């Protein structure tokens with residue numbers, strides 16, 4: 001400051017130029033900043049910069065940001081907390097017909113961690129490259145839809161659109177670690193019941209091609225641990241029913257089953273997500289020694305763990321029977337443990353899937369809204385992994401998994417996750433079409 005005054009006195013011409021250029025450049029950068037603050041893409045970038053990656057997701061900042069956005073648009077926002085430190089933000093746009101079942105749009109706030117050193121750009125910088133790619137952890141999974149929901153509503157409100165059905169957006173914690181303290185608690189709450197949800201949309205996945213992908217079910221994950229016991233013995237002896245022999249028999253049988261399922265996929269008769277996958281994840285056996293394992297002794301216990309994924313079209317009871325009779329039978333001295341990670345049936349015992357045919361009127365509304373937005377849909381799919389949608393399907397609420405990303409490589413949980421700005425912006429238009437159609441849909445009561 002002092003230097004500036006000195007120059008002003010000593011070099012009036014230079015000072016004049018300085019004064020001339022300084023305010024100009026200042027206002028220029030300020031207007032850049034303003035434009036930056038005010039665009040859908042910049043709001044997306046701001047959300048991406050909030051670190052909600054595990055193991056220490058900053059939910060407070062995410063909730064504060066999303067809430068401020070919702071209030072700015074003129075929506076209602078309240079924070080629910082079923083588990084301390086794990087807030088859930090519920091945003092509401094009241095419809096003109098509040099007694100009709102509502103529409104719920106869901107998005108999880110958390111993301112998986114990112115290994116910064118393997119990224120082209122820092123994973124929480126939300127850098128936009130000159131070709132429009134926005135690099136950030138969560139850009140595809142699933143912070144894009146979080147902002148697209150709000151931006152679509154912002155646009156609809158500015159067009160004076162009035163929804164008939166009430167529209168809610170839920171921003172939930174902990175999806176990436178199972179959703180047990182997030183969506184699972186939410187669907188069991190009285191607050192959820194009061195929402196009277198008729199139809200819900202949740203995250204989907206990117207599509208490398210021109211067509212949007214839509215998911216009508218998740219596979220249900222099981223962790224299976226099988227244990228074998230047997231008489232220990234000298235490594236040189238041949239005898240029946242050793243723990244290792246019994247475990248190996250099971251692994252052989254399970255491998256054949258795995259092969260039979262994989263053959264169906266290889267033959268092109270089903271997608272990966274449509275068969276039962278059984279993959280070994282650990283084997284635990286042997287008697288440790290300072291140099292490795294004792295080699296001349298057959299152990300009395302051995303166990304193995306498997307990741308099993310069950311599509312909603314398979315019968316979980318049949319799989320349970322198979323485990324009892326073939327994979328871990330008592331006659332081979334075996335026991336087993338199934339670690340269920342979420343529901344496998346809805347509360348009435350039906351499969352956790354949403355119909356994508358004429359029996360589900362919401363499906364037609366969804367399909368029509370996509371084509372009205374100029375989009376094409378690929379064949380509805382089962383998601384190979386799991387999402388929070390399974391908790392809502394458990395309540396028998398129809399849920400479609402959908403993230404409007406075409407011509408985009410599938411990079412969820414991967415290094416260099418990115419979304420193109422043009423794809424992000426087109427997604428807002430798609431949601432405008434979806435939200436206006438879904439919220440205006442009049443159910444034909446007679447057909448129910």
Ligand SMILES: [Zn+2]
Nearest residue numbers: 108141142203
């Ligand atoms: Zn996700």
